[in-house]
Amino acid sequence: MMDESTELSVSITQIVQRLKGTHLHSQLEKQAKECLHKPEIKLETLKDDVRRVLKASGWERKLQNAVYRELHVLPPPGHPRAPPEHTKEPLAYMLKAQASWEKRILKSLNSMCTELGIPLARKRPVMEQKELTNKWNEMGTDEPDLSNFRPVYAPKDFLEVLIGLRNPNTERSDDLTVKSHWGLIQVSLNVHDIPQMRETYAELGLSYGQLGIDDHTHVPPDLFESEHIHIGKKVVSEQDSAAAQQYSRQGCPTGLRAQLWSLILNTTNDPEDITHYEQLKARVIHHNLLVDNLIYKDVKLTASNDDYYFVFEDYLYQVLLCFSRDTAVLEHFNYNSASPPKSSIQSKSGSEQCAVVYPPNGVIPFHGFSMYVAPLCFLYNEPSKLYSVFREMYIRYFFRLHSISSHPSGIVSLCLQFERLLQAHLPQLFYHLREIGAQPLRIAFKWIVRAFSGYLSTDQLLLLWDRILGYNSLEIVAVLATAVFAFRAENLMEVTSLASAEAVLADLSTLKVMPLLQIFLFATSI
């Protein structure tokens, strides 16, 4: 074990390494050089004077934000002799399960490819490239024949895999006792209970104001809302990433949310970001990928049919098609238990087969994937900006929802936490649902996988995602799932089948997220 100061210096080294050579680095150098011309810079106190100027002009803050961002994606420091797999996932059995799941997905993709006789990737003829360039802003008008394509997998397939997870180190007892876990997840992970969460989520407590509760029509705005908006404006003008994250815990005002999220995620819309996006767009124009059809199909089946998101269909293509080709995303596999799938392609001469990452970003979309992007369309309408925000949210949070890992924000932990909370605080309900063959996770899983996108009304969803960003954790999603069951407990106690349980929980569009969370976390007797 390393001691704290060694850990710190390792982290610092890593962050410096990562920031070296970035656009920010060159900008800082440029700024530093330029300010040498200023009269107030004296040779004797060069270092301090330059530092002072950079601070006053806001560049120090930008650096702070960049460092803060790196801390978010930096994997926890491990033992110097631990293999890289450890950083991805410390538990061997989880890593193995993820690897075999990946094999299955890839096999499914390859067989679809063989069946349909469509190559995984194909260069577009010039005519087609021209056509696509002209139609770039309205790809939704295209109606390709997608009937032969099936999604590679759906959330329920993934759930079956999670249910089958077993830790080879634990002794399994098949006897159901009061002390045993009633749910479907059969591995043991350290998840938080309510007393622990009351500390972690203190700002959601009853003595704090919240957007989503205290901005209700009958509450005078002087009590909380006006002041909160005022502080929000200050945070935005200070351009402080860490402050924005703290602020977001109590909710972001609608008019400021886009800027605040951008600040928290430290996404910029500099010329270099726009260039990067344009490069991705060029790749889309040049090559057609098999996964593109999966993306089309997913968008048509989910977002296009949604009352709120149908309008943004074109944006979804513009983001997801580019996302598939973004090799910068591969970096996140350093701390993701998943690994990018490799497919063998024949080299030009036809004589060799080499393995390439497919799709280029290593992420195979599944049914419902486009719903991670759809809510963001309400905040950003410049494609490059929308893209940057989505990508950052994916590599920080969303990837954990569909890869098998022991991380506290990973899907396994979230499912387990949901089941444990339900069993601990609503045992009668859980027992009843079990008895009628309606395991709660079977209903809640789809909400958790999508972080509730498409199930809540958009304004409520964004209030929830405010807190995901604010607390840098997906845990709140599991808590909300439990709170929803608690809210509809009375009706659920009356049902006698899985189908009727599903019906009770089919429509969440009228739910108010923050009161539910607050009541569950702070008003449940423990």
Added chain:
Amino acid sequence: SCIRYRCGLTNTIQDVLNHRPGWVEVKDDAEWDFNWCDVGWLRENFDHSYMEEHVRICHFRNHYELTRKNLMVKNLKRYRKTLEREVGRLEAAKCDFFPRTFELPSEYHIFVEEFKKSPGNTWIMKPVARSQGKGIFLFRKLKDIIDWRKDGSRSEEQKDEAQVESYVAQRYIENPYLIAGRKFDLRVYVLVTSYIPLKAWLYRDGFARFSNTRFSLSSIDDQYVHLTNVAVQKTAPDYDPEKGCKWQMQQLRWYLTAKHGFETVQTLFKEIDNVFIRSLLSVQKTIINDKHCFELYGYDILLDQDLKPWLIEVNASPSLTASSQEDYDLKYRLLEDTLHIVDMEGRLTGKEKRIGGFDLMWNDGPVYTDVGLEALGSSCLVANTHLGCVNDREKQLQQLLKPFPGQKKT
């Protein structure tokens, strides 16, 4: 005693009237206390009907002063002139929410003058008296309408019409506000219960109707792009009824707030209020006021890229047929609250500023929300309108209304 109603329509209003406690339908020549009629019935029967004091009917006799495109424009222009003369330029400029419009054929020559001043602009031709997008087309060259005038492109049925149909030619708004590349317009509901003095209510719910295809000026022949009426969209080749292409007003307002910030959107909605108020004031002296009459108008508003609202038209008989369950629920609430305001049951005091989803917008003068005792003077006056805001009407109605006679309070 029960309230006898007559209903000429077979859609949502029929259900609302049917479900209202104590209301009984009468047909044919039977006497009625309440009549929800169509404008055709009104035209034929209003002048011959004697109505007792308590009787109510859902149209004003000459509503067309507001709802017929050529008359509305005439009234607005006249009102604007009066304002300019009596108050000044700035006040008159507040009426500049309708695009340059000319009645044809009567104003053909001044139209041509205006047309020539700005060549290359797109204009839209609309028949004065038709609805649902029928007969509308776009043009850029005078040649297009000269041909049309010579009966060249008119259909047989149009040629058969006994009288020459009136049209208006209007400057087409070429820079509409787009959401994800799509054009949309707003349908807003305004209830007028009296013109002299003017008393008007604004409903909180409404919707934005999206065009099914992406907006582009290069395809002015594609009427499906430019016309957002659901009725027209329904006939477009790629129309998918399951898509709905409507957003609730709350969704739109929330989207705009996320994009432009709270203050900008508040200003926008104040300007939209201004459109309603000025258009009603412009016909105040022309419409025959009658205490028996009330009217529920469907306003069509278009936003441009600078977030300026434009008045497209006013409908005296906004469609009450529902395109989806959500739409049905909206129209049901709207009509239910309309009947609450008409108040055949006599449950209101007349001092209310809000009834269900309706907020009192104008009561012989602007209406402001009730401010607390700590208000700091007139700079704190806030308009009493809440278009696109939360519509918690059920709670409000429970507190406001006494239950129907014979009904237990829940």
